[in-house]
Amino acid sequence: MRHFTIAAAALLCVALAPTASAQSRALQTATELPQGTIGSKTIVIDRKAGTGIEAEGERFVVIDYEGFVYDPLAPDRKGHKFDSSKDRSQALSVLLGVGRMVAGLDKGIMGMRVGGQRTLVIPPNMGYGNRHAFGEVPPNSTLLFEVELLDVVPQENVR
Numbered sequence: 001m002r003h004f005t006i007a008a009a010a011l012l013c014v015a016l017a018p019t020a021s022a023q024s025r026a027l028q029t030a031t032e033l034p035q036g037t038i039g040s041k042t043i044v045i046d047r048k049a050g051t052g053i054e055a056e057g058e059r060f061v062v063i064d065y066e067g068f069v070y071d072p073l074a075p076d077r078k079g080h081k082f083d084s085s086k087d088r089s090q091a092l093s094v095l096l097g098v099g100r101m102v103a104g105l106d107k108g109i110m111g112m113r114v115g116g117q118r119t120l121v122i123p124p125n126m127g128y129g130n131r132h133a134f135g136e137v138p139p140n141s142t143l144l145f146e147v148e149l150l151d152v153v154p155q156e157n158v159r
Contacts, residue, residue: 026107026126033077034121038070038142042104043121052114053152057097061109062151064091070121070142077121077144082136091150102127105145112149120145 028041055061064085071079085092094100096109104122112118122143124130130139137143 026103033119035072038121038123040123040125042108042123042126044108045119045121046116047119047146048115048117050113050116050149052149055096055109055112055149055152057110059096060093060153061096061149062091062093062153063109064148064150065105066146068144068146069137070144079144080136082134093153102143104143105147108145109147109149112147114149114152117146117148120147 026041027044028039029044029046031045033045034043065083066081066086067083068077068081069079070077081087097106099106102122104120104126107126108118108120108122120143122145124140124142127133127143128137128139128141132139133141
């Protein structure tokens with residue numbers, strides 16, 4: 001029985017490993033905005049560490065955000081603002097980790113704690129790709145999101 005338990009635990013670790021490595025392959029942490037070209041990973045810059053509940057997959061997160069077209073020549077690299085929950089005075093509540101947002105935003109929020117603030121630089125392959133978005137985001141655009149995590153709610157607590 002003991003050998004079976006050890007073997008089962010080893011198989012579980014192997015089964016879970018691709019998820020963790022896929023997550024890390026999609027993200028790159030940084031301390032400042034990139035100067036040059038953006039690769040194929042979402043760049044995560046923590047502006048303020050949160051101290052509350054951690055954002056995990058299949059939990060509802062409540063975020064305030066602003067979305068810009070990334071422009072390396074603009075101040076703070078913020079080109080045209082195309083979306084903002086702050087401008088609407090209405091935070092966004094969304095189920096995390098199930099593809100309800102662009103992949104770079106979905107993956108970039110994972111691991112944040114309530115009260116945290118992040119800047120996410122999202123390459124086209126993790127954003128809107130070759131599609132127009134919001135009628136204002138050209139195809140193959142790199143995006144910049146300023147995100148604040150306001151709350152995390154387990155799915156079973158949402159009615």
